Amino acid sequence: MSGHKDNQLVAIVDDDDSVRGTLQELLRSAGFPSRAFESAEAFLGSGHQQETACLITDIRMPGMSGLELQARLNAERCRIPTIFITAHGDEEMRFQALRAGAVEFLPKPFDDEVLIESIRAALNR
């Protein structure tokens, strides 16, 4: 079932503890190793950007938003395939995210199959 390489880490950024925790569990059940961060700042400060093969991030968070994080990574030439998950997604936001290179833009709650397919797609880029 695994089509990914072991050193390919999935990073999760969401300020909600339960969403973050259950997402990590979901990825573990699907065989993806992951790391979770409660904010964009925490992810940027962790030093794990380079080994991250896929980023799953919330958009609206205290401090830096998911879109700002994407812009920042793009600016740093650290292009990580990114999947956005949000409860407030509108078309404009979705369009902006995809234009900036997002792999997928999923409204919460999302279908696990769709998410996992997106992760696979990101890892196989």
Place this chain on the structure above:
Amino acid sequence: MRFPDEMRWAPGSVWSIPLRYGLAFVSVAVALGAATAFAHFHLPQTFAAFALSAIAITFWYAGTKPGILAALLSSIVRNYLFDPTTSTESRLLFDLVFLVFALLMTLVLRGRNQLELKVAERTAELTELNGNLKREIAKHNQVEAELRLSEAYLAEAQRLSHTGSWAWSPPSGDIRYWSEECFRVQGFDPKGGVPRYEEFFQRVHPDDQARVADVIETAVRKREEFMFDYRIVYPNGEIRDAQSTGHPVLDPSGGLVEYVGTIIDVTERKQAEKERERLREAQAELAHASRMTTMGELTASLAHEVNQPITAAVNGASTCVRWLTREDPDLGEAREAAQGVIRNAKRAADIINRIRSISKKGESNRQLADVNELIREMIALLRSEAKRHSISVRTELDAGLPKVMADSVQVQQVLMNLIMNSIDAMKDIDQERELAICSQRADKGLLMISVSDSGVGLPPQQTDKIFDPFFTTKPHGIGMGLRISRSIVESHGGRLWAADNTPRGASFYFTLPAPADVGA
């Protein structure tokens, strides 16, 4: 008994000394003149009779000494002027007669003086008695006037308070006393006299009669006090609300003498109560409308707040299915994931319940409430909204606060209003955005809750206007939030006020009384 000197009878005090002695001379001279005239007309010799009269008159009007002088003068006149030829025996006899008469007159005079003294004493006594009587009458009149005044005041008080008083004897069934105000309240004509009990009862609204009769009968049987509300139907059909109270008067052996009590016209009071009730309802409606408006503004945040645990639950369920549908299903992992589903679904339900309780419309319901818990719940609800505007929320809650008697929904409405105002005040500023909510004890058994922000601060020069109805600084505000919040806090016996923070921002404070008799 002592008399003033002028009251003691004495001729000297009436006549002067020359007049008194002059009377002796004049009266004897008149006696001589009369006797001489009688002799001239050959009438019987009567000088002695005239002289005795003269002596008597002098004694009576001029006193003892002028009387004795009159007797001496009579003797001299008789012996030397009127009848100089008379014999020595005859002269002595006349002298003796005058002397004896003078002595008799002295006695008479003394008797008269004593009598007059007694009369004077008696008169004085009577005068004093009369004086006392007059004083007593005056006092009685004054007491009566005071009593009348006091009755007038009482009648006025009864009229003003629409309270009549009565006395009723259940054994005989007679109404023994029925104050003026009772006539007015019950709609009886005072000219018709005190009504009979049956007449009173006929005025009671037919729907109230059975209850009233039962209350009275039970009270009389048990010799207890009674109180009942009833309606009075006037002959013209007008209906008044009244209340009657009565308490039994018992004799020393415990027998029922009578009931005394009151009848109060409470029509206006009831009317005012109804008005107040309507006002309360209108306020509750307004508060509810205001809450719903705020909740409407919060829809996006609240949806997000509910969506998070649902997302977590869906993740958990997906995870569970994955563990179960593997080639070698892992039941332990699946169970753990399923438990996470339960936890998160419950969390979603909690949030929905919180939203529902804030949105519900209902009677004010005061119970002992933990202010800190109310604050925490409200923060949980508004967390997404704060997050949306990158506002950090800090709380300083005194863990040892006593519970307060409060309507939780209303207090949360106040918190929601204040927090939403703070968020509004901060959402457009570039500096740090911090919302601080504190609870602490204040003076005099009060709890104080403060909501502080680092926003734009209170509108300058209009600090006192922010609580006015329809005052707003927001483009879409209706300006009722703070007004309603203040009325909610005041209805709980607290106060709500605002102050500017240094260097920026504003703080809103409100107090709630902590009941002294309930534990923390």
